Amino acid sequence: MTSIAGRSDTSLHAELLHDVAWGLSRAQKELPPKYFYDRRGSELFDEITRLPEYYLTRTERALLDCWSTSLMVALRPRALVELGAGSADKTRTLLDAMVYAGTGEVYAPMDVSAEFLDDASARLREEYPTLGIEPVVADIADPLDLGPALPRPALIAFLGSTIGNFDPLGARELLANVARAMQPGDRFLLGADLRKNPAVIETAYNDVQGVTAEFNLNVLRVLNRDLGANFDLTTFEHRAFYDRALHRIEMHLVSTDDQRVTIPGVGTVAFAGGESIRTEISCKYDRVTLDNMFVDAGMKIERWITDSAQTYALVVASRERATSTDA
Numbered sequence: 001m002t003s004i005a006g007r008s009d010t011s012l013h014a015e016l017l018h019d020v021a022w023g024l025s026r027a028q029k030e031l032p033p034k035y036f037y038d039r040r041g042s043e044l045f046d047e048i049t050r051l052p053e054y055y056l057t058r059t060e061r062a063l064l065d066c067w068s069t070s071l072m073v074a075l076r077p078r079a080l081v082e083l084g085a086g087s088a089d090k091t092r093t094l095l096d097a098m099v100y101a102g103t104g105e106v107y108a109p110m111d112v113s114a115e116f117l118d119d120a121s122a123r124l125r126e127e128y129p130t131l132g133i134e135p136v137v138a139d140i141a142d143p144l145d146l147g148p149a150l151p152r153p154a155l156i157a158f159l160g161s162t163i164g165n166f167d168p169l170g171a172r173e174l175l176a177n178v179a180r181a182m183q184p185g186d187r188f189l190l191g192a193d194l195r196k197n198p199a200v201i202e203t204a205y206n207d208v209q210g211v212t213a214e215f216n217l218n219v220l221r222v223l224n225r226d227l228g229a230n231f232d233l234t235t236f237e238h239r240a241f242y243d244r245a246l247h248r249i250e251m252h253l254v255s256t257d258d259q260r261v262t263i264p265g266v267g268t269v270a271f272a273g274g275e276s277i278r279t280e281i282s283c284k285y286d287r288v289t290l291d292n293m294f295v296d297a298g299m300k301i302e303r304w305i306t307d308s309a310q311t312y313a314l315v316v317a318s319r320e321r322a323t324s325t326d327a
């Protein structure tokens with residue numbers, strides 16, 4: 001494991017143990033989605049982005065292709081900070097536009113997936129020799145520290161609708177952390193998947209090739225490797241469904257049998273046949289919900305850009321006011 005923002009492997013291991021012990025002791029067992037993303041999990045996610053069913057990435061990419069240049073020319077950021085950057089594939093459109101605008105100095109991708117981030121950064125250094133590529137291995141749920149040396153104004157981007165993987169409280173806290181880190185002139189760019197026909201959404205999380213199922217199961221591989229757990233991956237099945245009341249996909253791993261799994265440091269966990277672990281939620285939004293979330297976080301939406309079918313939104317926001325928890 002590579003350290004996260006100065007944290008030791010021991011503290012990361014302790015956090016993983018704590019999260020697993022807590023999550024698997026709940027009535028609805030659950031695991032935090034950030035544990036999907038070891039190198040293999042990140043590669044599987046990249047494969048998901050290329051699936052015909054997974055409309056999110058190509059829709060966001062089309063919006064970025066269309067709007068990046070005008071956004072960058074208007075905002076003139078000296079730095080682009082990206083939360084949960086992954087392979088930073090779509091980000092290249094923003095980087096090209098930032099270079100074109102003539103203002104770009106630094107790109108700082110942040111992610112928990114350390115090795116994957118290193119590889120992506122190495123490629124970006126070759127492709128963008130005029131930019132300082134400054135990767136940060138960090139948990140984006142933690143308070144955001146942009147450091148005193150970051151050139152401003154900065155554009156902080158959070159793409160891919162990864163915001164949807166946080167519950168409403170967690171998402172508000174994350175946005176508030178972003179607002180606290182922003183200075184006058186900085187802007188926040190959010191990519192958010194919008195509410196639509198549930199069948200379209202469910203299909204995106206149940207691809208015929210089974211890549212999403214592999215991605216889902218990967219979290220058990222991570223627990224087997226990093227904690228020495230003995231999950232038998234052949235006895236858990238992928239399930240993803242849309243909850244129309246909560247406007248979110250829930251992704252689960254369903255135990256096919258009654259079974260007991262041993263996780264060193266946690267103990268023995270019993271599963272009844274048909275019982276599931278919720279491994280991810282993926283919330284879908286509308287304008288009103290996002291407006292409220294931004295207001296609560298101390299930001300205001302300045303631009304709302306969608307495709308003609310209103311499938312997906314790019315949102316540009318500025319900091320509205322000092323928050324009560326500002327230093």
Ligand code: SAH
Pocket residue numbers: 033034037042045049057083084085086087088090110111112113138139140141159160161162
């Ligand atoms: N932004 C990319 C990748 C999205 S996948 C895109 O739009 O395609 C989600 C990314 O967020 C992964 O790279 C994952 O490693 C990262 N991630 C998930 N939870 C995180 C967390 N809590 N802290 C930091 N990164 C996280």
Ligand code: AVI
Pocket residue numbers: 048056160161162163164165204205212215251280281282
């Ligand atoms: C990263 N995140 C926004 C993806 C999503 O759509 O919620 C993760 C994913 N899970 C299954 N497919 C893709």
